Amino acid sequence: MYFVMDSIIKNWSAQIRKGYLDLSILTLIDVENKIYGFEIISKLKNLGIEIKEGTLYPLLSKMTNQELLKTKWETEDIKGHPRKFYSLTPKGKQVLLAMENKYNEMATKLEKIKKSKIKKED
Amino acid sequence: MNNKKLDRYLGLMEKNLGAISASEKAEIILEIKSHVLDALENSESTISEILASLGEPEQVANKYLLDRGLKPQKPSKRPIFKWLTIGFLGTFFLTLLFILILFFRFTPLVKINSNGIYLFNGIISLSSSSSNKKELNKIIKKRIKTKKLNLSDILVTTNNIKLNLSNSDDDIINIDCKYNGDAKIIQNSNFVLNFKNSEDAECNIIVPKNIKLKINAKNGKINFEDIENNIVTNLKNGKINFKDIQGNVSANLKNGKINFGPKTNTMYNYNLSIKKGKMDEFKSSNNPNAYKINLHVKNGKITK
Numbered sequence A: 001m002y003f004v005m006d007s008i009i010k011n012w013s014a015q016i017r018k019g020y021l022d023l024s025i026l027t028l029i030d031v032e033n034k035i036y037g038f039e040i041i042s043k044l045k046n047l048g049i050e051i052k053e054g055t056l057y058p059l060l061s062k063m064t065n066q067e068l069l070k071t072k073w074e075t076e077d078i079k080g081h082p083r084k085f086y087s088l089t090p091k092g093k094q095v096l097l098a099m100e101n102k103y104n105e106m107a108t109k110l111e112k113i114k115k116s117k118i119k120k121e122d
Numbered sequence B: 001m002n003n004k005k006l007d008r009y010l011g012l013m014e015k016n017l018g019a020i021s022a023s024e025k026a027e028i029i030l031e032i033k034s035h036v037l038d039a040l041e042n043s044e045s046t047i048s049e050i051l052a053s054l055g056e057p058e059q060v061a062n063k064y065l066l067d068r069g070l071k072p073q074k075p076s077k078r079p080i081f082k083w084l085t086i087g088f089l090g091t092f093f094l095t096l097l098f099i100l101i102l103f104f105r106f107t108p109l110v111k112i113n114s115n116g117i118y119l120f121n122g123i124i125s126l127s128s129s130s131s132n133k134k135e136l137n138k139i140i141k142k143r144i145k146t147k148k149l150n151l152s153d154i155l156v157t158t159n160n161i162k163l164n165l166s167n168s169d170d171d172i173i174n175i176d177c178k179y180n181g182d183a184k185i186i187q188n189s190n191f192v193l194n195f196k197n198s199e200d201a202e203c204n205i206i207v208p209k210n211i212k213l214k215i216n217a218k219n220g221k222i223n224f225e226d227i228e229n230n231i232v233t234n235l236k237n238g239k240i241n242f243k244d245i246q247g248n249v250s251a252n253l254k255n256g257k258i259n260f261g262p263k264t265n266t267m268y269n270y271n272l273s274i275k276k277g278k279m280d281e282f283k284s285s286n287n288p289n290a291y292k293i294n295l296h297v298k299n300g301k302i303t304k
Helices: A002-032 A037-046 A053-065 A090-121 B004-016 B022-042 B047-054 B057-067 B081-108
Strands: A068-075 A082-088 B110-113 B116-119 B122-129 B138-145 B155-156 B158-166 B172-179 B184-187 B190-194 B199-208 B210-228 B232-246 B249-261 B268-279 B289-304
Touching: A002 A037, A002 A053, A002 A082, A002 A090, A037 A053, A037 A082, A037 B022, A053 A068, A053 B022, A053 B047, A082 A090, A082 B022, A090 B122, B004 B022, B004 B047, B004 B057, B022 B047, B138 B184, B155 B199, B172 B190
Parallel strands: B155 B190, B155 B210, B158 B199, B158 B210, B210 B232, B232 B249, B249 B289, B268 B289
Antiparallel strands: A068 A082, B110 B116, B116 B122, B138 B172, B172 B199, B184 B190
């Protein structure tokens, strides 16, 4: 019984994840203003959001191509290795805002559904 | 920092990034390398573990391709599969060709006609005649009076022949032949029996005495027995038998055997030649009345 439930939840989580992941990454970049790949992974992991490294980098590349992100290579000091830093473009900020609104809308609607039931029972 | 595993990983990734431009490829590789270096600095993981958590280089490269709307490169199959497929298809088509050839060559499976039973389109034949020859399905039987014709000679030309010649007591040419194909008989100052357009013939011909006989054949056996005629004969391959001849003989045989049986109490002057082969001893006579016997064989024998 629990095995079946487990797989149902797993499937649903996977579906939700995709959209949620994009939103999480854009939000993180917005908050940090300027951040590089390894940092993104570490911070998301600390927040309990698991992402495979092999998935993140291609995704960042895609968002950059979509002009949501802009990039800059920086080296910490003479001895360090170069790192690619990401930050939001104006377009990226707009998209983030739209996503947040959509996300809140969905949460609100969900609440409405619950409340509608309570009303009936009145 | 020098690490074979990392270099190999990055190399594989680069190979699988395919259609992406060189500069973009370089940037991707550099970022992944940068990630690995950060991971090494900031965690206890080994290179292998870090690369494992990145995933297969081909798969990571494919994700880059997919996100750009490009087709991911197919994992290269080992060439053995390609060659196995070629081998299999090749064998299949060769077998098909072989079967087709068999079909056309060996059908009809059974054919029965007046000549016999033929299996597999003639490969196996159970025919009534045991010989290889085509059936001699035509017959000539003729008696020709020659007195009024004033014949100078009788000429027979054939291909493959079994010919027996002997003398008649009168002036009649008696032809009794079995043959296939075509035969021509021409009667004017010489009598011509032409079997050139037939393959095989078997003839018994009785000729009057004292008319010149000219016999030309390709292959076969010619028997002259008890003949009082001058004979000229040319045979390519086969056997010529002379027995009890009273006349001049000129015989040319390319390959085969000439057998000359002299008539008792008759004088012959022999002129024999053989290029390759054996010759028996013949007693030659210098008498001017002796019959001149010229026998020439290229390869073969001249026997008594």
